[in-house]
């Protein structure tokens with residue numbers, strides 16, 4: 024069989040980005056060698072012309088359409104899978120767990136999640152895959168899917184964290200706890216709280232949030248004659264899929280090839296779940312002996328894939344009359360759902376951020392990730408930090424009010440500065456932009472607000488309020504994570520004499536390719552047009568680590584930069600040896616390739632010197648550095664409908680250094696709106712363990728009308744170990760705006776609001792309850 | 797049913813079931829994959845195309861309805877290798893991140909610039925409300941469209 028089109032895609036890089044001089048010339052006639060300039064993003068022209076190929080756009084000759092048969096019950100024993108005898112199965116391929124010859128797991132941290140629930144196995148959530156079908160016509164595949172019968176014996180299910188904590192049903196071990204963390208600092212926290220002038224206590228609830236990338240998940244698989252499986256899909260982490268497929272299919276390293284197609288957004292949602300799709304198309308394609316494509320529709324995507332962990336956080340803070348914080352005690356709970364997936368890591372980040380960027384001498388934090396029968400919750404921008412940030416920034420605001428200080432004054436008094444020590448005992452040695460972001464916000468508040476937000480609805484009467492939030496976000500993997508990962512990337516002269524950046528850090532919209540091209544061209548001292556980016560593939564690039572955790576520019580970017588510099592040295596040495604009279608590095612590359620062919624420099628990441636972390640005690644340098652941010656909003660709350668309009672939004676973020684100011688602002692603004700959405704409108708409703716609003720019509724995200732005109736302030740306090748001083752920016756804008764909004768709504772209505780989303784019905788319920796008292 | 801239409805300036809004739817979604821016909825039969833599907837229910841605008849100059853969600857349109865109509869998709873915007881002012885502004889201002897919403901936004905923006913003079917940010921926000929973008933927070937999109945509109949002099953003639 025000839026799968027020409029597909030094979031071709033696999034072997035071809037996506038080179039047009041940089042190489043196409045024509046469209047570039049149309050864009051700009053300047054030489055783009057400098058950093059810090061808003062060079063047009065390298066994939067920009069392809070994206071605005073519709074030429075960029077996403078997974079559903081790839082032509083694959085002879086490919087079948089795959090569909091997934093799901094459990095439809097939240098907790099049950101799967102007794103039997105049978106095929107409707109009245110249905111014509113002649114042109115349909117069916118796969119069940121029996122067809123798995125390797126290991127039936129989707130490997131991540133643990134091996135608890137199967138690719139398909141086997142007969143006799145336990146169904147743990149309502150959208151769990153149990154069988155797969157494929158046919159050459161999508162409608163046939165759909166019909167076949169509906170004719171697979173499941174015989175189940177239902178078990179009692181657990182749908183909330185509270186039920187899980189109460190051990191109503193045991194889903195895991197003897198306590199339903201996936202993971203527990205504890206942080207202790209100073210003396211006994213109860214005694215310290217007892218000694219404080221005031222103790223403020225609250226429980227803060229945040230709901231699940233859907234990533235709602237506009238491109239649903241999709242994957243294509245094809246097996247080669249040599250027994251290798253080629254996968255291409257919409258994904259963030261090629262080597263995560265690679266690792267999971269090697270385990271599932273029991274294949275050697277070179278027999279699994281994972282390539283990223285142009286990806287229409289991820290936000291964490293395409294960190295882990297693509298391994299599940301990969302498993303399914305790989306199994307189907309193997310049995311069918313033909314390529315198989317699977318692209319979810321929106322409903323399936325919202326129901327089955329991961330979301331932000333719902334999390335109630337109980338927080339107690341002790342303050343003295345003079346405004347000093349004495350002690351903080353936090354109890355963090357997150358709902359992990361039906362399998363462990365990434366929950367321990369999400370919990371870790373949530374716990375580590377739960378005290379906030381403040382000096383607190385006495386601390387106790389306990390965090391637990393709990394098992395339930397909801398579809399697993401997973402990675403979403405911020406990764407546990409937005410949940411705990413919401414809690415502590417509500418508490419800080421209440422504490423400021425209690426001691427009679429302004430929002431700014433109380434935060435300034437207690438904030439961490441250079442040389443201060445965090446709750447894990449980390450001394451902050453550099454790149455602490457705490458004072459700068461607060462100053463920037465304060466200054467901007469004094470400026471006239473920009474016009475341009477959509478005209479607010481004509482309220483009969485409104486109440487207005489203002490809210491501030493201040494926070495930090497650890498950049499890169501937690502603790503010793505980066506040393507375990509050993510992220511690698513290469514810069515090479517390819518056979519054609521062009522420069523090529525080879526990494527598996529994906530561009531999911533945030534601009535990785537452009538930043539890497541900038542960093543490589545600057546390190547090589549060549550024009551950015553001489554640098555090509557390859558589409559990330561395990562076949563062509565080393566493992567750069569996952570594209571997560573605000574690490575891509577800071578960690579992998581620094582590796583690209585080093586590899587570029589080393590490559591330049593090699594080329595200069597070549598010039599000297601061979602007597603070539605040219606200092607033009609691009610010219611040298613051409614000469615080198617003519618004579619010797621390819622030349623590649625690969626560099627491995629090492630944590631900066633002096634970073635120490637103890638996983639056992641959870642003490643030490645939790646992150647190599649932090650981003651710092653402050654967000655200020657003004658809201659109007661309609662007295663009748665209780666709808667909240669964000670009338671002003673100022674967001675200052677310390678990013679170390681903005682290698683590409685436009686991309687950085689784009690990251691901040693996109694994250695800000697996702698956070699405002701989480702604060703006010705985005706609600707995932709579960710009914711009997713299943714998402715009851717799985718469409719874009721019902722599970723809404725903000726439009727351009729709800730989005731306020733953004734006042735984005737890029738603050739730069741350089742990080743000495745980041746490329747040109749840069750540190751992470753991807754996640755931090757998601758952390759704080761929700762607290763700023765809740766603080767503003769509380770200010771407007773004169774009573775506390777301690778949960779998000781603050782839907783009109785939530786505000787209505789509370790306002791009516793207070794009025795009735 | 798035999799459907800005759802103009803797609804990006806070229807006449808096309810095809811034989812197909814009239815109830816098929818225009819989106820599928822464009823992507824599958826015409827090979828125009830620039831038009832995207834984000835929801836299939838008229839909510840996201842990723843599938844926006846211009847039918848006789850007006851932006852429409854092609855996932856909601858049975859192809860039988862566009863018989864004899866004039867269609868413009870993202871592929872028909874640029875003149876050969878030259879980007880339009882809208883496309884160019886979207887790239888320069890960072891209005892395209894992951895890019896999946898971008899074809900729909902570029903097409904919608906083109907139609908509103910042709911239609912209306914004096915497009916300020918507030919008006920652009922209203923007119924773009926049918927095109928969801930999860931990446932940008934809309935700020936750079938709005939700035940890009942405003943710049944392109946200003947360059948085009950708000951010429952509301954079409």
Ligand code: FES
Pocket residue numbers: 832833834835836837838839840841842843844853854855856
């Ligand atoms: S796919 Fe047509 S509006 Fe979303």
Ligand code: FES
Pocket residue numbers: 237287288532891892893894895896897898928929930931932
């Ligand atoms: S750029 Fe990604 S959805 Fe708009």
